[in-house]
Amino acid sequence: MAKQMMRCLISIPRISRALSPPPAAYLTLRAQRSLATDTADTFSDGRMMQKKKKQQKSEEKKKAELLAVKRKKEKRRTRSEKEFGSTISFEFHSNENHIPVMLGEVVDVFSSVYLRSFVDCTLGAAGHSSAIIQAHPELENYVGMDVDPVAHAKARACIDALLHSHSHLKAQTFIRNFKHIKSLLADVDPRLLHSGVDAILMDLGMSSMQATLKAEDILNCWPDAEVGRVLREYGEESNWRLLQNKIVQARVHGGLHSTGDLVDLVRSATHGRGGRQGWIKTATRVFQALRIAVNDELNTLEKSLNACFESLAPGGRLAVISFHSLEDRIVKQTFLSMIEIDRGDGDVDVEERGERDIRKTKDENNAKETWIRSMVHGRNGTILTKRPITPSEEEEKLNVRSRSAKLRVIEKV
Numbered sequence: 475m476a477k478q479m480m481r482c483l484i485s486i487p488r489i490s491r492a493l494s495p496p497p498a499a500y501l502t503l504r505a506q507r508s509l510a511t512d513t514a515d516t517f518s519d520g521r522m523m524q525k526k527k528k529q530q531k532s533e534e535k536k537k538a539e540l541l542a543v544k545r546k547k548e549k550r551r552t553r554s555e556k557e558f559g560s561t562i563s564f565e566f567h568s569n570e571n572h573i574p575v576m577l578g579e580v581v582d583v584f585s586s587v588y589l590r591s592f593v594d595c596t597l598g599a600a601g602h603s604s605a606i607i608q609a610h611p612e613l614e615n616y617v618g619m620d621v622d623p624v625a626h627a628k629a630r631a632c633i634d635a636l637l638h639s640h641s642h643l644k645a646q647t648f649i650r651n652f653k654h655i656k657s658l659l660a661d662v663d664p665r666l667l668h669s670g671v672d673a674i675l676m677d678l679g680m681s682s683m684q685a686t687l688k689a690e691d692i693l694n695c696w697p698d699a700e701v702g703r704v705l706r707e708y709g710e711e712s713n714w715r716l717l718q719n720k721i722v723q724a725r726v727h728g729g730l731h732s733t734g735d736l737v738d739l740v741r742s743a744t745h746g747r748g749g750r751q752g753w754i755k756t757a758t759r760v761f762q763a764l765r766i767a768v769n770d771e772l773n774t775l776e777k778s779l780n781a782c783f784e785s786l787a788p789g790g791r792l793a794v795i796s797f798h799s800l801e802d803r804i805v806k807q808t809f810l811s812m813i814e815i816d817r818g819d820g821d822v823d824v825e826e827r828g829e830r831d832i833r834k835t836k837d838e839n840n841a842k843e844t845w846i847r848s849m850v851h852g853r854n855g856t857i858l859t860k861r862p863i864t865p866s867e868e869e870e871k872l873n874v875r876s877r878s879a880k881l882r883v884i885e886k887v
């Protein structure tokens with residue numbers, strides 16, 4: 475049974491830390507400890523010496539492998555060189571201690587675009603939105619949305635506080651899921667959907683319950699009713715209400731963080747009903763429900779990215795910040811499929827070519843966008859970040875939450 479559950483859960487991304495490989499620091503520490511614990515008398519024994527050498531060699535090999543993996547990872551991204559805090563002059567009206575991730579980098583992404591319209595798909599505390607509104611006095615139409623009514627209300631207050639100095643700006647905000655971006659734009663102003671918007675931002679966030687993709691988050695963070703819905707609709711579990719209550723109660727004691735935790739919960743919740751077969755079947759339905767919910771979130775993200783790209787005006791840009799490797803992979807792959815690369819390689823390494831190809835600029839002389847390192851050209855657009863931009867070392871130090879953030883940007887033809 476345990477094996478069966480384990481197999482089932484492996485396909486649910488990141489439910490258990492125990493399933494992940496140990497971090498590099500742990501392996502290094504382990505290597506150091508094992509070396510230190512060897513005492514001098516072991517060296518007197520030739521066989522022990524040989525064993526020791528072999529062990530050392532294998533530890534060195536491990537270290538080299540870890541270093542190689544780290545270097546490879548470094549290569550697949552572009553660490554931002556932007557000075558952290560260089561956008562500090564912007565006015566923020568949020569009373570939260572919220573630091574928008576890669577704020578300067580996001581502002582740079584849109585700085586050369588003449589922004590008449592901008593959509594923030596994930597308002598949050600309106601940190602990015604506030605900066606972009608202030609950086610673009612030419613902005614005429616602003617649309618913001620968030621699924622969370624509390625976030626929406628706070629963001630609305632921040633945007634309102636900026637409107638005194640942007641009197642010509644039409645700013646509308648909605649409690650809405652970004653998957654409805656096209657119908658929302660059609661309601662706001664059909665012309666906006668017809669001509670397309672100049673820029674769209676999606677900050678998928680770490681803290682957001684709605685944007686996370688892990689079964690663990692569904693169990694420990696999602697609203698009670700949503701947990702119940704997942705069990706009922708995706709698991710077709712008749713005992714969904716009892717399980718929902720148990721799952722929510724478990725949060726008081728720290729939540730559910732492993733396969734075993736969830737199996738124990740199901741077992742105790744179904745105790746006396748249907749014996750062994752009963753709880754195993756229930757557990758299977760629960761795991762199935764979680765898997766479908768996670769996949770559903772991923773599909774929604776892919777569909778939403780496509781809807782955002784379709785909503786862009788020619789030359790418009792879509793920037794997405796993700797915090798999870800699964801999300802980032804979807805952003806990367808969806809961008810590639812959106813642009814439709816011609817046969818042959820669409821890659822353009824800007825640094826090698828020594829030129830930039832940004833069509834829509836405020837000022838042709840100002841076309842140098844130093845944040846762009848390498849692009850991928852396609853029939854329908856250009857990926858401006860062949861490798862994702864990651865926060866500067868300084869930002870990572872000051873804001874731990876930013877560490878896993880990746881920024882990818884696409885421009886429509």
Ligand SMILES: C[S@@+](CC[C@H](N)C(=O)[O-])C[C@H]1O[C@@H](n2cnc3c(N)ncnc32)[C@H](O)[C@@H]1O
Binds near residue numbers: 621652653681684685
């Ligand atoms: C990290 S926060 C955004 C922070 C924001 N960029 C700022 O600077 O303050 C992510 C936000 O996205 C919202 N969100 C998550 N999934 C969403 C969805 N599918 N549609 C709309 N909003 C969503 C969350 O409620 C959360 O407020």
